Amino acid sequence: MKKSFLYWLTLLAVVAIINGCDSDDDDELWGNWVELGAFEGLPRTDAVVFVIGDYAYVGTGYNGEEDERYRDFWRYDPQYDTWEEVAPLPDEAPARNGAVAFAAAGKGYVGTGFDDDENKLNDFWEFDPNDGAKGSWTRIADFPGSGRYGAVAFAINDKGYVGTGYDGNRLKDFYEYDPSTGQWTQKKSVKGSKRRDAVAFVINGEGYIFTGVDNSDYVTDAWKYNPETDVWTELRKITSGTNDDESYDDDYSIVGSNGVAFTLNGYAYITTGGPGYAGNRTWEYDPETDFWEEKSNFEGSSRTDAVAFTINNQAFVATGNSSGYYFDDVWTFYPDEEQDDND
Numbered sequence: 001m002k003k004s005f006l007y008w009l010t011l012l013a014v015v016a017i018i019n020g021c022d023s024d025d026d027d028e029l030w031g032n033w034v035e036l037g038a039f040e041g042l043p044r045t046d047a048v049v050f051v052i053g054d055y056a057y058v059g060t061g062y063n064g065e066e067d068e069r070y071r072d073f074w075r076y077d078p079q080y081d082t083w084e085e086v087a088p089l090p091d092e093a094p095a096r097n098g099a100v101a102f103a104a105a106g107k108g109y110v111g112t113g114f115d116d117d118e119n120k121l122n123d124f125w126e127f128d129p130n131d132g133a134k135g136s137w138t139r140i141a142d143f144p145g146s147g148r149y150g151a152v153a154f155a156i157n158d159k160g161y162v163g164t165g166y167d168g169n170r171l172k173d174f175y176e177y178d179p180s181t182g183q184w185t186q187k188k189s190v191k192g193s194k195r196r197d198a199v200a201f202v203i204n205g206e207g208y209i210f211t212g213v214d215n216s217d218y219v220t221d222a223w224k225y226n227p228e229t230d231v232w233t234e235l236r237k238i239t240s241g242t243n244d245d246e247s248y249d250d251d252y253s254i255v256g257s258n259g260v261a262f263t264l265n266g267y268a269y270i271t272t273g274g275p276g277y278a279g280n281r282t283w284e285y286d287p288e289t290d291f292w293e294e295k296s297n298f299e300g301s302s303r304t305d306a307v308a309f310t311i312n313n314q315a316f317v318a319t320g321n322s323s324g325y326y327f328d329d330v331w332t333f334y335p336d337e338e339q340d341d342n343d
Helices: 005-026
Strands: 030-035 048-052 055-059 073-077 082-086 100-104 107-114 120-128 136-140 152-156 159-166 170-178 183-187 199-203 206-210 223-226 231-234 260-264 267-271 282-286 291-295 307-311 314-318 330-338
Touching: 048 100, 048 107, 048 307, 055 307, 100 152, 100 159, 107 159, 152 199, 152 206, 199 260, 199 267, 260 307, 260 314, 267 330
Parallel strands: none
Antiparallel strands: 030 330, 048 055, 055 073, 073 082, 100 107, 107 120, 120 136, 152 159, 159 170, 170 183, 199 206, 206 223, 223 231, 260 267, 267 282, 282 291, 307 314, 314 330
């Protein structure tokens, strides 16, 4: 029987709908966020975190509702999803937010930041988790750069690295701390843009710095640091249309500030923060290819200035703020699972 024009038109429409559904399925983002028990300290933003062994230590920060900065610290045990208060920064260490932290040689280090008197700080403190029931703090040599906040820090081979930030101007200087000598050494400055409120992480013994803001511009350049050679290598830029390689599909924009980063299974992840607003975006970075892949959005409230950490190959994001709200929730992320809104 001869088919009518209307029949074929209808059939084509059905096929188009089916293909459209298949395309949507192909484009579905992967990654599942699961909420855990709340952080036991007061809600806060702009805190710090370092990891020693099987525990994370979260402390300092700011709560705008109370207009209060903190010096307390809390130890997180992921095996039992529990928090225990440990020794706070001593009284002579100002309460602060916008500080940095790293762990090296079995101890934690916290410094820089912004205090109640609007001072930009350069003091640094060492935490020994094995000194007493709750650990103890000792002041070490001051950070040799200018007092600042919004810097980045990471550790490689039991040495800490601190740089960038804001001291009244955006910065790109960079320093190494060696716990075995107690000495700071200035290293080559981060190449490219000055920046504050960037993110940093370590993969395979090299440090990476992404995002941040310079004056009113969100930076697009990204850099990798080799501590053995003291050399910075430029990576592909993180916004569309800015890379010279025409074969590179950079149809994305990862620019922003006040996000967090963590590593998992050889990949890095940037989440929350954003360009001028509290965000929930999540991106996965492959250091082998220098490519990014979008993952499912962070499922908690959109936010800035959270903390992120990885313990025993499990990633966590906690605290932060958005529009006057200050958070104490904690989330874990499974990048290879399908998103489930009911967990």
